[in-house]
Amino acid sequence: MSIINTNIIIVGCGVAGLFTALNLPKDKQIIIISKTKKEESDSFLAQGGICVLRDEDDYKSFFEDTLKAGHYENNEKTVEIMIKNSREMIEDLTSLGVDFEKENGELKYTCEGAHSNSRILFHKDITGKEITSKLLSAISSCDNISLYEDTTMLDIISENGECKGIICNQNQKTLSIKADYTVWATGGIGGLYQHSTNYKHLTGDALAIAFNHKIELMNLDYVQIHPTTFYSKKKGRRFLISESVRGEGGILYGKNKERFVDELLPRDIVSKAVYQQMKKDNTDFVWLSFENIDEFTIMNHFTHIYNQMKLEGYDIVKEPIPVVPAQHYYMGGVAVDTVSKTSMERLYAVGETCCNGVHGANRLASNSLLESLVFAKILAKDITKNYENSTEIVNKLDLIKYTIKEEVLNGYNKMLIDLILKNKDIKHNKENNNERYY
Numbered sequence: 001m002s003i004i005n006t007n008i009i010i011v012g013c014g015v016a017g018l019f020t021a022l023n024l025p026k027d028k029q030i031i032i033i034s035k036t037k038k039e040e041s042d043s044f045l046a047q048g049g050i051c052v053l054r055d056e057d058d059y060k061s062f063f064e065d066t067l068k069a070g071h072y073e074n075n076e077k078t079v080e081i082m083i084k085n086s087r088e089m090i091e092d093l094t095s096l097g098v099d100f101e102k103e104n105g106e107l108k109y110t111c112e113g114a115h116s117n118s119r120i121l122f123h124k125d126i127t128g129k130e131i132t133s134k135l136l137s138a139i140s141s142c143d144n145i146s147l148y149e150d151t152t153m154l155d156i157i158s159e160n161g162e163c164k165g166i167i168c169n170q171n172q173k174t175l176s177i178k179a180d181y182t183v184w185a186t187g188g189i190g191g192l193y194q195h196s197t198n199y200k201h202l203t204g205d206a207l208a209i210a211f212n213h214k215i216e217l218m219n220l221d222y223v224q225i226h227p228t229t230f231y232s233k234k235k236g237r238r239f240l241i242s243e244s245v246r247g248e249g250g251i252l253y254g255k256n257k258e259r260f261v262d263e264l265l266p267r268d269i270v271s272k273a274v275y276q277q278m279k280k281d282n283t284d285f286v287w288l289s290f291e292n293i294d295e296f297t298i299m300n301h302f303t304h305i306y307n308q309m310k311l312e313g314y315d316i317v318k319e320p321i322p323v324v325p326a327q328h329y330y331m332g333g334v335a336v337d338t339v340s341k342t343s344m345e346r347l348y349a350v351g352e353t354c355c356n357g358v359h360g361a362n363r364l365a366s367n368s369l370l371e372s373l374v375f376a377k378i379l380a381k382d383i384t385k386n387y388e389n390s391t392e393i394v395n396k397l398d399l400i401k402y403t404i405k406e407e408v409l410n411g412y413n414k415m416l417i418d419l420i421l422k423n424k425d426i427k428h429n430k431e432n433n434n435e436r437y438y
Contacts, residue, residue, distance in 0.1 A: 002175045006031045008383065009166055009179040011153045011206065014043035015128075016351030016372040017185030018135040021145050023380035025387075029144055031177060033151040033168060035186075035201050038136060042187050042198050042352070043369065046128025047242035047304065048112055049120040050093075050369040052086045059083065061116045066367060069114045069266045070331075070360020078338055078358045078375075082367070085374045090121065092377070097134045099123055110301075112247040112365040114266040120366045125242055125304045131369060151175070152409070153205060154402045156182060156347070157393065158213055163347035164390055167397070169405040176397060180390040181383050184342075184349040185376070188330040189223075190237070192417055196327040197229055197240045206353050208412035210334050211419060216343040218355040219332035221424035224363055226328030227270040228252075230312065230321060231285035238326040239308055241288060243267070243365040248301065249292035253320065255281040268362045271325040278324070285322035329368060331359040332423075340379040346390060348383070350376050 007028040010017045012035075021030050034040070053062055062083050067074050094100070100121040101108040109118040123130035139145050148170065157165040157176060165178040186206040190198020210217055228245070229238035246252075246263040252270075254260050254277045261273035277286050290298055295317050298306055306316055314321045333355040334342055340350045351372040358371045402408055 002173065004031070004175065004177045006177060006179050008181045008183065009033070009177050010183040010185060011166065012041070012185035012187055012351070012353070013038050013136075013147060014041035014185060014187055014351060014372070015132055015135060015369060016043075016376045017183065018132070018139055019373050019376040020183055020185065020350060020380050022135065022138055022142070023377045025384055026142070026144055028387075030146070031179075032139070032145065032147045033153065033177075034147065034149045035152050036199070037149050038147060039132075040199050040201070041132065042190075042202060043128050043132045043372070045197065045199075045240065046131075046369055047125045047240055048244045049110060049122030049127045049366045050090070050131070050373075051115075051120055051364075051366045052090050052370070053083050054109065054117065054119050058117055058119060062119060065115055065117075066358070066364045067360065069362050069364035071362055072360065073357075074360035075357025078356045081338060081378070082358055082371050082374050085377075086370055089370060089373050089377070093131060093134070093373075096138050098131050110244055110247060112243040113264045113270065114364055115247070120244075122244070122301075124300070125244065125302050128369065152405060153186070153209070154405065154408050155209055156213065157397065158344065159393055159395060162345040162390065164393055167399065167402055169402070172405070174399050174402050176399070178393065180346065180387070182347050183379065184334065184347070184353050185351045185372075186353040188352040189416065189420075190327050190330075192413060193327040195229070195238055195324070197226060197238050198327070199237060203409065203413050204330070204353070204416045205409060205412050206349070207334060207419070208415045210342070211415065213344065215347070216335040217333070217419075218335035218357075219361070219423075220420050222331035222355075222359075222361050223327060223420070224267060224329040224331060225271040225325045227267055227274050227325050228288055228323040229326040229328075230309070231324040232312070238324075240328070241305060241321070241323055242302070245288065245290065245293070245302065245305070246270075247365075248297060249290075251289045251292060252277075252323075253287040253289060255283055255287075257287070260286075266362055267328075267365065274323075274325050285324045287320040288323045289320040290316045291320075329359075329363050331355065331361065331363055332420075338378075339382040340375050341382070348379050350379050
């Protein structure tokens, strides 16, 4: 068995993990691990954009839009923190070279579903790729940060109520990484679903590990379904048709070309309407038309979508495309406080793997990148401010049970599916909802 000692271990290399590392002290040795390749994070896939407070007059409506989309189950304190730090976050990103769209030299804003104001910055329809690639570039120039690809977390090292690192698998070998602090930035759970926009390797392993160690979890049944992903019978993840398309005028039609919903309603409501229309029409999809979006906008704002649909045999300038809802985002997760601390000492969680209550029961479009980045920076500040070296590990580590990686992960997957279904049933019975549609 190999043992590595470091100051801080970060599990996951989406924007939350990368931005945490960039904001930690340069005199600390940091290791980031990625389950597959560094570009294969959901952050990289984000199309639409990143929300920002335009000015003080926008605060009330931004706050209200976030709460309304979240069914008023949000943590108002974390929502406030996210919004009030949004402009600073954009300044941080631009200083790292992130290129947002501009018009006449000024930042250009767009609108998406459930937003009452145009407050979303974007880079074509590949905003996540633009941000994540610039963060990866910044990481590569930091001598104190190492990034290990194809390295899978299998468990944490815990002793006396403290997290002292992780146990992982690298090239089919078991490896332990001892650290003063551990940060989970492991992303969502889409890999557990048949239809999802997420990468298949994102299976919520951290949540199952948390359950085993009695680390507090929260809102496990809060799973967001995106209303418009390209309908396909191919295996693998579903291609997302950004919320921005409906924000710019995209229209949903049933099989007889009748419009059946206000496309700018929150995602959960539109998803439910799509399912009902599919049931009414006895079809596996509905149609999304770009007819109200001018060709210049399609070719310049939605370049990625246009090219992908051409590969699938559709010209979105001339014809609608078939779309279907799919699992997209997870609002539940490892419970954290306002600085992203979990209920276990020396263990933090940030981004989609955690639940700080920002999104409530349903995430407002384009709040995910912002939330991940804002709380990553706050987390890094908290570690820096309170840094203490960990004591030596006393107990011997038993690593035999981690020998076969696939067995460990399959066990976690089954456990997490059971937990999510159990929580959904409890809430369903408690609230007597009229219908469940995911």
